[in-house]
Amino acid sequence: MTKQSSFLPFDELDYAILQQLNKNARASAVDIARVVNANERTVRKRIDRMVELGAVRLTAIVDPHFFGYGISVDIFLEIDADQEASILGHLQSIPSITYLAYGHGTTDISIEGRFKDSEEMRHFLRHVLPGIPGVSVKGYALVPGILRNIDEWMPPPEDFGITTKDSD
Amino acid sequence: MTKQSSFLPFDELDYAILQQLNKNARASAVDIARVVNANERTVRKRIDRMVELGAVRLTAIVDPHFFGYGISVDIFLEIDADQEASILGHLQSIPSITYLAYGHGTTDISIEGRFKDSEEMRHFLRHVLPGIPGVSVKGYALVPGILRNIDEWMPPPEDFGITTKDSD
DNA sequence: GCTGAAAATTATGCATT
DNA sequence: AATGCATAATTTTCAGC
Numbered sequence: 588m589t590k591q592s593s594f595l596p597f598d599e600l601d602y603a604i605l606q607q608l609n610k611n612a613r614a615s616a617v618d619i620a621r622v623v624n625a626n627e628r629t630v631r632k633r634i635d636r637m638v639e640l641g642a643v644r645l646t647a648i649v650d651p652h653f654f655g656y657g658i659s660v661d662i663f664l665e666i667d668a669d670q671e672a673s674i675l676g677h678l679q680s681i682p683s684i685t686y687l688a689y690g691h692g693t694t695d696i697s698i699e700g701r702f703k704d705s706e707e708m709r710h711f712l713r714h715v716l717p718g719i720p721g722v723s724v725k726g727y728a729l730v731p732g733i734l735r736n737i738d739e740w741m742p743p744p745e746d747f748g749i750t751t752k753d754s755d
Numbered sequence: 756m757t758k759q760s761s762f763l764p765f766d767e768l769d770y771a772i773l774q775q776l777n778k779n780a781r782a783s784a785v786d787i788a789r790v791v792n793a794n795e796r797t798v799r800k801r802i803d804r805m806v807e808l809g810a811v812r813l814t815a816i817v818d819p820h821f822f823g824y825g826i827s828v829d830i831f832l833e834i835d836a837d838q839e840a841s842i843l844g845h846l847q848s849i850p851s852i853t854y855l856a857y858g859h860g861t862t863d864i865s866i867e868g869r870f871k872d873s874e875e876m877r878h879f880l881r882h883v884l885p886g887i888p889g890v891s892v893k894g895y896a897l898v899p900g901i902l903r904n905i906d907e908w909m910p911p912p913e914d915f916g917i918t919t920k921d922s923d
Numbered sequence: 924g925c926t927g928a929a930a931a932t933t934a935t936g937c938a939t940t
Numbered sequence: 941a942a943t944g945c946a947t948a949a950t951t952t953t954c955a956g957c
Contacts, residue, residue: 605815605817608814608815609814609815610814611813611814612780612781612813612814612815613780613781613802613813615932615933615934615951616933616934617932617933617934625942626942626943626944627933627934627943628934628935628942628943628944629941629942629943631934631935632941632942634781640821641818641821642817642818642821642822643815643816643817643818644815644816644818644906645779645780645781645813645814645815645816646776646777646778646779646780646813646814646816646906647773647776647777647780647811647812647813648811648812648813648814648816648905648906648908649773649810649811649908649909649910650809650810650811650812651905651908651910653808653809653810654810654910654914655914656910659856675902679902679903682908682909682910682911684903685903685904685905685908686901686903686904686905687901687902687903688827688898688899688900688901688902688903689898689899689900689901689902690898690899691896691897691899697898701908728859729859730856730857730858730865731856731857731858731859732856732857733854733855733856733857734843734847734855734856734857735847735852735853735854735855735856736853736854736904736905737816737819737853737854737904737905737906738812738814738816738905738906740816740817740819740850740853740869741817741850742817742819742822742824742850743850746822746823783934783949783950783951784950784951785949785950785951793925794925794926794927795926795950795951796925796926796927796951796952797924797925797926799951799952800924800925
C-alpha cells in the first residue's frame, strides 16, 4: 500500500455529483439529487464548492468533427526564445490550434491543429506558422484518430476517499 | 477567397450563446439571454438544438492539477494488431490516461498520462503498461506544461456565418 | 422559428440541527 | 456541514404570431 494522499477535500458524494455533471452540466440540482440520493440543497452547495475551488469547470465543449474539422495534426515547433511570450500569445489566438504545450527542449513547442481538409492544413503548415516571426516548423504527424481527451477524464475514486478493493 | 463552406447550421446568436456556456455551462437561460440580447425561450431552444445535434457537449471538466496530477507525459506504444480492440478498451479504462489516439503506424498508439509524482509515472511506464498483453512502450516524453487544450477550443466565427474583415 | 403568459419546477436566503 | 421552509427566479407547457 502506498501512502494515503494527504487531505481529500471531496468525498464520494462529490464524485457521484461530478459523474452526473459530466454527462450533463445543465442537469438540475433536483435531478442530480435524486440520482445520487442526497438533498438538493446539499447538491447545489457541493457543486458551487467544487467550481469555486477550481477543481471543476462546467463548460461547453465543441466537437471539431461536427464543424467539419476532420483532420488532426501534431505539429512540432521551434521558437525564438527571446520572443516566447509574444509567440505563445499569438498561437493561443489561432482557432486552428486545439492543443498547445511546451516541448522537450527549451525552445520546443508542441501543438495540435484541426483542419477541414489537407489544403487547409498545408496552408497552415507552410504559410500561417512560418509567417509568425520567430517560429519554425520542425515537423508534423497526422493523427489518424483520437479516442479520448481530457474532457472525458476523471480522477480515480481514491481521490474522493472511495476505497475500491485495493491491493496494488 | 476559398469556397463558402456548404451549409451553416448555426448563426451568430448560437456563437454568442456558446461563448457564455463555455464560461459557465450552468448559467441560466435568462442570464444568457440578457448578455446575448435575445429572448430566453430562444436561447433555450438554441442550446437544446446544439446539444441534440451533437455539436456541443455540456460537461464538467476536472482540473488534474487540482487533484495533484502535476506531471504530464506523452507515451508512445506499439500494440499487437490482433488484440487492438481489447487493448484499446483496456487503455480507455485506465484513469491515468487523459489522451488516447491512434499513432502514425498501424500498430502505434499515442497516449498522455497524468501522475502525482515521478514514482507513480515510473510505475505506470515500467509495470502497468508492460503488464497489458500485447502492449510495449516505445518511448515517452515529459510535457513541461500545457497551455491550451480541446476544452478551450471554439470554431472560428466564420463557421457561424460571421464574416470578420476577411482578406485571407 | 420566435415570443407571450400561466403553471410547474427549481434556486436562493434565512434559520435550525 | 446538512436540511426545512418561505420566497424569488427560472423553466416548461401551451399556445399564437
